[in-house]
Amino acid sequence: xxxxSALSTLPTVTAAFLDGDHSLERIRIIADEIVVLSDDDxxxxxETRALESAERNQADTxxxxxxxxxxxxxxxxxAADRREEAAERDQNVRVxxxxxxxxxxxxxxxxxxxxxxxxxxxxxxxxxxxARDPRRRGQQRVAAFAEIQGxxxxxxxxxxxxxxxxxxxxxxxxxxxxxxAGDLPDDVDADRAAQLDFSELDTxxxxxxxxxxxxxxxxxxSDDDTDAQLLLDLAIDPVGQREARLAGFGVIDDSHxxxxxxxxxxxxxxxxxxEIPRTAGIxxxxxxVPAALRRxxxxxxxxxxxxxxxxxxxxxxxxxxxxxxxxxxxxxxxELDGTCRYPHCGRPASECQIDHVVxxxxxxxxxxGWTVEFNLMPLCTACHQRKxxxxxIPTMLTDRAVIWRDPITGDTITTYPR
Numbered sequence: 001x002x003x004x005s006a007l008s009t010l011p012t013v014t015a016a017f018l019d020g021d022h023s024l025e026r027i028r029i030i031a032d033e034i035v036v037l038s039d040d041d042x043x044x045x046x047e048t049r050a051l052e053s054a055e056r057n058q059a060d061t062x063x064x065x066x067x068x069x070x071x072x073x074x075x076x077x078x079a080a081d082r083r084e085e086a087a088e089r090d091q092n093v094r095v096x097x098x099x100x101x102x103x104x105x106x107x108x109x110x111x112x113x114x115x116x117x118x119x120x121x122x123x124x125x126x127x128x129x130x131a132r133d134p135r136r137r138g139q140q141r142v143a144a145f146a147e148i149q150g151x152x153x154x155x156x157x158x159x160x161x162x163x164x165x166x167x168x169x170x171x172x173x174x175x176x177x178x179x180x181a182g183d184l185p186d187d188v189d190a191d192r193a194a195q196l197d198f199s200e201l202d203t204x205x206x207x208x209x210x211x212x213x214x215x216x217x218x219x220x221x222s223d224d225d226t227d228a229q230l231l232l233d234l235a236i237d238p239v240g241q242r243e244a245r246l247a248g249f250g251v252i253d254d255s256h257x258x259x260x261x262x263x264x265x266x267x268x269x270x271x272x273x274x275e276i277p278r279t280a281g282i283x284x285x286x287x288x289v290p291a292a293l294r295r296x297x298x299x300x301x302x303x304x305x306x307x308x309x310x311x312x313x314x315x316x317x318x319x320x321x322x323x324x325x326x327x328x329x330x331x332x333x334x335e336l337d338g339t340c341r342y343p344h345c346g347r348p349a350s351e352c353q354i355d356h357v358v359x360x361x362x363x364x365x366x367x368x369g370w371t372v373e374f375n376l377m378p379l380c381t382a383c384h385q386r387k388x389x390x391x392x393i394p395t396m397l398t399d400r401a402v403i404w405r406d407p408i409t410g411d412t413i414t415t416y417p418r
Contacts, residue, residue, distance in 0.1 A: 006031035012047040026054045026063060033067040036082060042074050057413045059346025062339050065418065069251040072243050079253040111256075112265055115232050115248030121145060123230065124156050130167040132160040234266035235335055242271055247350065272332040305398050309358020309369025312398075320370035323362065325354050333376050338418025341402050342383030343392070352378035355387065357396050377402060 007014045010031055017027045030050040037043040050067050072079045087110070094106040107114075121144045129140055146154035158167045233247035234257060244257035246266070260266045306312045311320075319326060325333075334349040357375045361368025369375045374396055379387055387394065392404040392413070400417045 003028055003031055006035040009035060009043070010047055012044065013051065016051050022051070022054050025060055029060060029064045030054060030067060033064065033071050036078065037071065037075055038078070039075075046070060046074060057343045057415060059339070059344055061346035062418070065250050065338075069243050072251055072253050076253050076255075080255040083253065083256060111246060111249040111252065112232060112260055115246060116230065116265070117145075117148070118248055119232065120148060120230055124148075128156050128167050129158050130160055130165050132162060132165070133158050135159060231267045232260075232265060234260055234268050235271050236268060237271045245271075248348075272335050303398055304403075305374045305396050307358075307395070309356065309375045311370060311372035311374035313370070313372060316366065316370055317372060320372050321365040322371055323360050323365075325371055325376065329371070329373065329376070330354050332373065334378060336373075336400060336417055337378050339378070340380040340383050341377040341394075341415050341417075342379055342386060343404055343413045343415055345380060345383050347380040347383075349378035352380045353384050355379045355384055357394050357402075374398075374400075 007017065007027075013027060013030055013034075016022055017024075022030075030047075034043060034046040034050055037046055046067075049070060053066050054063055056063075090108045091110075092108050094104075096104050096106070098104050121141050124144045124147070125137075125140050133140065135143075140156070143154070144156045147156050158165050235245045235247075236257060237244075243251045244254060246252050246257075246260070252260075261268060310316070313320065319329075333354055334352075337349050339345065339349055340347040340352050354376050355378070356369045356371070357377055358369030360371065377394070377396065377400075386392070390407060393407055395403045395405070397403065402415050404413045404415065406412070
């Protein structure tokens with residue numbers, strides 16, 4: 001009923017739906033996001049752009065992210081008003097009894113709360129759980145959440161049972177004067193008692209081994225990283241061509257970004273630009289149109305950056321012949337691309353490995369692909385394996401679009417940065 005109501009004001013989307021051009025889920029995503037636009041002309045413009053984006057070979061989550069960015073760009077004040085109205089109307093925590101002695105916890109809260117909780121749980125698991133722990137990742141997350149919410153006696157620790165566990169952390173001592181009901185005596189600071197031990201957290205995600213190209217190498221950092229230091233990244237565009245983006249959540253409106261900056265919950269940095277190497281006959285200028293508003297059906301002037309994997313450079317720049325990817329370059333690739341670059345995959349780039357488009361040759365680094373911006377892209381673990389199996393062969397263009405070619409049929413699929 002909600003979709004039918006939305007489509008009644010979206011004639012172009014309705015026509016595409018009735019023609020069978022897009023799946024029900026894609027139509028629902030588009031309708032849900034752009035129906036809130038009140039101006040008829042703006043809404044008609046958004047319909048056309050959203051349907052064009054829906055034609056791309058990308059995951060539904062990526063499509064939603066693009067449509068949300070477009071709606072915020074077209075109506076930033078309205079986006080802020082709708083966010084505040086949703087807070088007044090819908091914010092809540094619901095705990096409902098489920099089967100088998102379990103419950104369901106549902107929370108409707110500001111995006112930064114979810115992003116912070118997810119990051120905090122991930123850091124705890126990375127610091128305390130080794131690869132040999134027998135539990136599913138979901139069970140590990142629940143154990144971490146139990147400690148975070150302060151459940152008496154809850155503490156996340158590895159259950160591999162091995163003496164040489166690299167994540168072994170001594171269990172915290174129970175307060176000697178806790179009463180049987182679990183209440184703290186008056187002379188114990190409850191906040192201090194509930195503090196988490198966030199030592200040995202891996203916050204970089206950049207240590208690589210030679211098999212996976214990037215990610216963690218299985219060893220946690222030893223630097224102290226308390227919960228108070230867990231800040232989320234907020235990317236802003238000083239020239240105003242892109243909407244602010246909160247790590248772990250997505251696009252947010254300007255007033256939301258300003259609130260987070262004032263609150264001290266985020267680390268602010270500027271969107272990275274494309275450092276295009278100026279080599280004759282290879283590189284063309286980029287059209288600096290906001291990504292969410294760029295027409296995907298208009299041919300790009302982009303050309304393949306460099307089939308050798310040298311990223312358009314004639315001589316290797318600093319670090320190009322080193323296999324390991326520096327942290328600053330990894331972060332830049334993540335922000336530029338946004339998601340896994342394999343067709344139809346929408347896994348966030350922050351959860352991906354950074355892969356060389358043209359393979360790095362360890363025995364003679366000059367002859368293979370180099371560790372430079374235009375020879376690197378994020379691929380999740382599964383898609384990384386597909387790429388190295390040769391199921392599809394990638395070619396990167398000067399606008400960071402990637403053409404994937406089927407080596408058997410010759411068919412191609414193009415994926416775009418966020």
